[in-house]
Amino acid sequence: MSYMTSQRKALFEALESHRDEALSADQITALLGERASRSAVYRNLSALEAQGLLKKTTASGSSKALYRYTGSEQCRDHLHLECSKCGRTFHLMAPTTDAVIDNVLRDANFSIDRTSTVLYGVCEKCRDN
Amino acid sequence: MSYMTSQRKALFEALESHRDEALSADQITALLGERASRSAVYRNLSALEAQGLLKKTTASGSSKALYRYTGSEQCRDHLHLECSKCGRTFHLMAPTTDAVIDNVLRDANFSIDRTSTVLYGVCEKCRDN
């Protein structure tokens, strides 16, 4: 149902090596050094997204989609600090939550306006199908 | 710098009354009953986003942007449970985290694959400008 072609692998690895930032389809094409057409990039992004290996997001003030690597455990289950002014993301490689948030607040190097915790999984209804 | 016109208010209230789902620009225009042009809808969405009153997201498999209400405290600082199969979102009106996650896992009504906690705020660098 899905081959792991060298191109798709290259795309995936490009995303992996930029695991801290979300990249646009443009940037990804550029990273592949024009070894991939735009349409293939989009098709591969969509395939990888369907497999849960990356996450599509969006930047405020732009209509571009951004894609972020989520292929390894390292990129899961940890906290991001996202600056609502410059958009930069800082990663905390700590598993969860309450204690970490306390620490961050105490550090005062990042003033938290709002937190959002999303738990991804499968709900009861879907499990029974 | 920004007026709260009746149209903008209507748009905001439309989003508010659907606070559980993310709506597309289309759906929002429809909700306003053609009392607003598409361009105004986009401009208002962008204005409200800049004020942090809504959050732009994206649906997998589509190139549309989706917009979700984040205007009240109720919509902040709490956990979403997002089903990775059907995409439905369940809201837990509990402030944070560790204890809640434990409970959810114990309930076993939702099997968690992955969690993502984002703290929105302003970083050190941006604070000094």
Place this chain on the structure above:
DNA sequence: CTAGTTGCAAAGAGTTTGCATGGCG
């Protein structure tokens, strides 16, 4: 009054698709 908002129509950008060719397993 003045700065910001709206509608319209047109332009722009990002993304998707059809088809023929090439590659993986």
Place this chain on the structure above:
DNA sequence: CGCCATGCAAACTCTTTGCAACTAG
């Protein structure tokens, strides 16, 4: 070999913009 992936170019769709008329404060 058969099925999937790729490239190209064209087609789309969603979103943004210019301009003139209008409204909130």
